[in-house]
Ligand code: SF4
């Protein structure tokens with residue numbers, strides 16, 4: 039069933055981040071969905087069972103109808119806004135409150151102002167994140183930090199969690215850097231080594247009980263806790279239901295109307311101007327292939343966790359132009375002994 043759908047209402051942005059998936063765009067490359075297009079595709083997703091909608095971009099708050107779109111969608115579904123937070127002040131927080139948005143997810147790249155500003159190419163970025171979270175919290179809107187893990191911040195886990203706790207943020211979502219757009223151009227400098235990522239994940243495990251805050255690590259690996267992983271193996275899922283949502287429980291639409299597996303996989307499965315979502319969802323060959331995780335190659339295909347994980351499909355797609363290839367960043371598989379993994 040389609041559970042999550044992301045609508046990228048515009049690719050316009052007021053920042054120029056060094057890991058941006060859209061990269062630096064010329065004005066001729068700016069595209070936006072109209073209000074009517076957003077509502078139409080939203081209903082198509084909702085009819086397929088979708089219960090959670092992300093409104094993203096670019097910077098979605100630059101779209102003239104964004105409040106109207108959120109206001110409409112939030113009547114039917116859990117609705118999140120993905121924003122850099124740059125323009126959120128008290129007035130915008132009040133406008134968002136009226137839309138009944140459920141969660142505002144704000145990008146944070148460092149707990150240090152200089153580093154966050156450098157990554158975002160903006161001298162006020164950090165101050166404005168603080169202002170945004172405070173304004174939203176004052177309006178009783180839940181907030182989440184979206185942290186793209188890179189060489190700039192991988193040693194700052196504790197500081198980021200402290201900063202989030204101080205600001206009363208509900209959830210910190212540590213995301214993987216995908217080699218896409220500017221993130222691809224700067225991948226060599228930004229991408230942490232496998233060993234650094236393994237240590238980072240271990241540190242999360244050791245710290246999570248100290249902080250009264252939600253921590254999400256996917257798409258690194260679904261289980262932070264070995265006991266939960268062991269419990270899962272007693273009765274594993276028969277079909278793919280968890281982990282990477284691309285084509286399995288999720289889809290997205292880009293600002294030019296292309297239907298995609300996920301915002302990080304810019305393969306067009308069709309376009310909302312010509313195609314209907316249910317046909318893509320039920321008949322598209324790539325989607326059908328992804329739904330059977332035995333089709334995944336290498337370690338992901340034989341992994342006991344693949345129906346609840348599946349790796350990140352964007353990563354091998356962007357690195358090797360192969361959606362089905364094993365996820366080379368999986369720490370779980372490398373940590374397993376041959377006896378623990380059936381080959
Ligand atoms: S491809 Fe990666 S980023 Fe996209 S839904 Fe799957 S895990 Fe998430």
Ligand code: SF4
Nearest residue numbers: 338341347348349368
């Ligand atoms: S091998 Fe693939 S499916 Fe298994 S845990 Fe690792 S990333 Fe997930």
